[in-house]
Amino acid sequence: MARVEVQLPSVFTPIVAGRLTFSLEAESLRGAWQALRRERPEVGLHLFDESGALRRHVLCFHNDRNSRWLDGEDAPLRDGDTLLFMQAVSGG
Amino acid sequence: MSTDAPVDAVLARYSRQMLFTPLGEQGQRRLRHARVLLVGCGALGTVLANTLVRAGVGFLRIVDRDFIELDNLQRQVLFDEHDIAANLPKAEAAARKLRRANSAVEVEAVVADAGPHNLAAYAADVDLLLDGTDNFETRFLLNDLAVRDGLPWVYGACIAAEGLVMAVLPGRTPCLRCIWDAPPPAGETPTCDTAGVLGTAVNITASLQALEALKILSGRTEALHGRMISFDAWLGRFRSLDMQPARETGDCRCCVHREFPYLAGDRASRAVLLCGRNAVQVTPPADAAPIDLKRVAARLGRDARAVQNEFLLRFTADSFQVTLFADGRAIVKGTADAGVARSVVAKYVGA
Numbered sequence: 001m002a003r004v005e006v007q008l009p010s011v012f013t014p015i016v017a018g019r020l021t022f023s024l025e026a027e028s029l030r031g032a033w034q035a036l037r038r039e040r041p042e043v044g045l046h047l048f049d050e051s052g053a054l055r056r057h058v059l060c061f062h063n064d065r066n067s068r069w070l071d072g073e074d075a076p077l078r079d080g081d082t083l084l085f086m087q088a089v090s091g092g
Numbered sequence: 093m094s095t096d097a098p099v100d101a102v103l104a105r106y107s108r109q110m111l112f113t114p115l116g117e118q119g120q121r122r123l124r125h126a127r128v129l130l131v132g133c134g135a136l137g138t139v140l141a142n143t144l145v146r147a148g149v150g151f152l153r154i155v156d157r158d159f160i161e162l163d164n165l166q167r168q169v170l171f172d173e174h175d176i177a178a179n180l181p182k183a184e185a186a187a188r189k190l191r192r193a194n195s196a197v198e199v200e201a202v203v204a205d206a207g208p209h210n211l212a213a214y215a216a217d218v219d220l221l222l223d224g225t226d227n228f229e230t231r232f233l234l235n236d237l238a239v240r241d242g243l244p245w246v247y248g249a250c251i252a253a254e255g256l257v258m259a260v261l262p263g264r265t266p267c268l269r270c271i272w273d274a275p276p277p278a279g280e281t282p283t284c285d286t287a288g289v290l291g292t293a294v295n296i297t298a299s300l301q302a303l304e305a306l307k308i309l310s311g312r313t314e315a316l317h318g319r320m321i322s323f324d325a326w327l328g329r330f331r332s333l334d335m336q337p338a339r340e341t342g343d344c345r346c347c348v349h350r351e352f353p354y355l356a357g358d359r360a361s362r363a364v365l366l367c368g369r370n371a372v373q374v375t376p377p378a379d380a381a382p383i384d385l386k387r388v389a390a391r392l393g394r395d396a397r398a399v400q401n402e403f404l405l406r407f408t409a410d411s412f413q414v415t416l417f418a419d420g421r422a423i424v425k426g427t428a429d430a431g432v433a434r435s436v437v438a439k440y441v442g443a
Binding site: 007009010011013020055056057059061064065066084086087088089090091092 | 132134135223224225226228231248250251252253254255256271272273274275276280281282284289297326327329331333334337338438442
């Protein structure tokens with residue numbers, strides 16, 4: 001199991017009481033997403049749909065590489081990896 | 093300034109900018125002939141317009157549907173209390189300020205709701221489109237038009253202390269739909285009217301957009317980095333994310349398959365005046381996902397006095413009463429203006 005850092009956008013502040021960065025353990029990207037849904041359902045609700053897939057307006061960057069385009073969900077994780085979640089933004 | 097003045101005198105006001113070697117006098121001369129369409133003149137739009145007009149673009153057309161309110165002044169840098177007292181529309185108030193800042197630039201104000209029916213006409217004689225909008229629908233429309241007509245455009249958006257910026261050069265860089273094929277369902281993401289927005293975040297976002305625009309308009313496209321800049325100014329997080337794989341590995345319905353549903357009006361929301369009720373019904377696009385009323389309600393502040401049941405959510409916003417139905421329809425009471433109603437829905441529900 002690798003210990004990775006999850007980073008959320010700051011609009012999640014009210015949901016996570018200000019703790020936008022936290023760590024979790026998983027072997028693969030898919031495993032990290034499952035862990036996130038299981039351990040932090042209040043966060044998972046906003047990132048994943050009912051089937052566990054990433055919501056269409058959410059991007060997940062694994063070490064600054066986008067998971068949807070490149071690595072696939074089976075990408076293995078290593079200690080110290082970062083998972084950055086990013087949402088489409090509409091304000092202005 | 094007389095037309096036979098030496099060119100150096102015309103350019104003298106830009107001397108500090110021309111000393112910046114990558115732009116130089118040659119880049120400045122190209123800027124003078126550049127024509128830009130700015131869609132939306134609120135928070136991002138005022139900073140964009142201010143920066144580009146002072147930098148010396150040749151022509152700026154500003155399209156905006158809105159009027160100015162007191163709580164705009166915190167971040168919409170071209171407006172003041174006199175404009176509110178004079179009931180000036182945003183496009184007109186902005187144009188008046190900009191002409192005083194730089195009389196050498198031709199500024200055209202258009203007070204209109206940019207949509208599939210008119211955007212192509214506004215863009216027919218420009219070199220670049222700038223995103224100063226406050227909703228997804230118009231951004232996807234801008235993307236459709238830019239890709240169809242091969243026009244560069246610069247996406248920028250902000251919320252709270254966060255911002256995103258990306259320049260799109262059709263055929264060379266990913267387009268918005270390479271990254272997000274569709275906007276999120278209404279109510280899924282916060283808006284500036286639910287999560288707030290800092291003037292700082294607006295200024296950073298729009299300044300970065302303007303910078304990308306200046307590179308394109310001055311012919312320095314080699315300086316474009318092809319990345320999306322994502323920041324949270326409050327947390328001090330700044331990232332430049334490589335989006336090129338989205339184009340190389342993707343199968344984009346817009347820039348690969350050349351489908352332009354937003355331009356065709358297929359995805360446009362509709363607004364219909366409800367006769368005799370001083371209310372407008374705003375209907376989402378036919379293929380829009382159903383709305384989770386609970387999640388929309390959770391984003392509203394206490395001032396909204398939200399009341400909800402399984403069928404609808406009713407709340408107060410900007411002195412309008414909004415009734416939002418689970419199928420995505422909203423009735424905005426307190427106005428007979430379709431543009432105002434769409435604007436209220438975009439602000440509080442998202443679009």
